[in-house]
Amino acid sequence: MDEWTGSDGRVDVAAIMGRIREKIRGRRDRGLYTDEEVEELSALRLQAFADDAGIDPDLLARLMAPNHNWNISTDYRIETHRAGPAARLVVLLKKLVRPWIRLYTDQPLSRQAQINLYLHYLCHNLVRELVRLQIEHTAVRNKLDALAGEPGPPGGEASPGGEKGEKASG
């Protein structure tokens, strides 16, 4: 307990948190990654998938942002590529028609927006888990390789796995 006590006799939480972070950095030195690094690797992986799919880079940036500005919305801006009196007429007509259209589109679009959001989180979290599992898998494989390279127990050729196999069959 004494190692946590400061000169004023109190336990210093900031110092403990510093030690915890130091310990986590130590894990990275042993080939284990922190959650922040898993996050960064996941973002890179997601970007690579999006590049393969040829997604508009602007949309990709919005998809990676913390807000939900990429999603569809029931509301929309009324515009036209025309100019002059024709443009004003088209915009007016569109504005007149919009309430009727929204009567039928608001509910399915709103539902679709929720589904989009759910799938977005699902995919991002799946990629994150995949990255984490791949890292753990690599760490375990490296450890096994290292163990396989070590000399066996003195005076015997059988590996621990072999002994286990014999017991199981016996």
Place this chain on the structure above:
Amino acid sequence: MKVAFVVQRYGTEIVGGAELHCRWVAEHLARRHEVEVLTTTATDYLTWRNALERGLSEVNGVAVRRFPVARERDIERFDPVANKVCFFEHTDEEERRWAEEHGPVCPELLAHLREHERDYDALIFFSYRYWTTYFGLQVAPHKSILVPTAEHDRVLYLRLFRPFYRLPAAIAFNSPEERILIERITGNENLPGEVVGTGIDRPPAIPVEEVAPRLDLLGDYLVYVGRIEPEKGCAVMIDHFLRWQRETRANVTLALFGRSTMTFSENAHVRLMGVVPDGEKLAAIARARALVMPSRHESLSMVVLEAWMMGRPVLVNGDCEVLRGQVLRADGGLYYRRYEEFAAALDLLMGEPALADRLGRQGGEYFEENYAWERIVEKYERLLAMATGGGGRG
């Protein structure tokens, strides 16, 4: 002095941090002043359905005047506009519509305030985001005190609250972090007021040794108290805890006290305890190794204060500036942002019981220094002096 408290719901049956906070402060100020609570007849914050009798009544010796809510919340109308103003570009008109849909729309309460504001020396409004506060405070801002109970969520970013925060004579912030957050996000520097928070009313003591066997909490356990829902960070907390438990094979239980709105499979290590009387809850906290508070959005965690009152350390979500700040100021627990920090903190709290006890004691000292009722009432007296002396900006 005659003081009116204005709050969206009120009563002993109301489960809600801000409402309980309001009730406790009103009851303590009623020992020195003539206090009246102006509120709605609703008990459910999701529907605002009128459930209580309108008119004058009394709750724990405090006069309560209830007004009916004009219309219930319509989820079909509220959800789209809430989604729009929180996550998309939107107009001022949509923000005003959000305020109406959010509710509780209570025109009779507003009319009473307009008609009788001269009868009150000061008005204290709880929770900035509700219709009753937003419109009620504008009736007599020069004698109004606002208790924002603001969290770092997207509602605080709405443009309609920028000028609103400049109106009250004084603001009772829950924590220094809440003050910084409000001033930064609403673009208002040096808002009048001070950091107050709340005390905790301790129910009659129940012996810890009696409660633990009754609740079947005999081994080492961690405790969570509050609404059990993903928005409070409970899903992530359970996921982190089970992962830590699998990795360490520790024989520790996570006991969840409160009403659950999420589904999860209970097992030997994660147990739903439900809602228990306050005395039992505090006894359970007193015997726990630590209290976990995973929420990312808090303006003041009363549960954390309860843990410190009972001398126990806390493990909080470090992404919440308020909780992290409280823990660092009190030296009363640890915090985490990622699983690895969560696991390392639990390793320490479970592996070094003496360290956990000392953190809990330090939290207890901090609670006594800052949240004893005498201190809280002193601070409210100073704010009332600001409101009645016309020292505000209204």
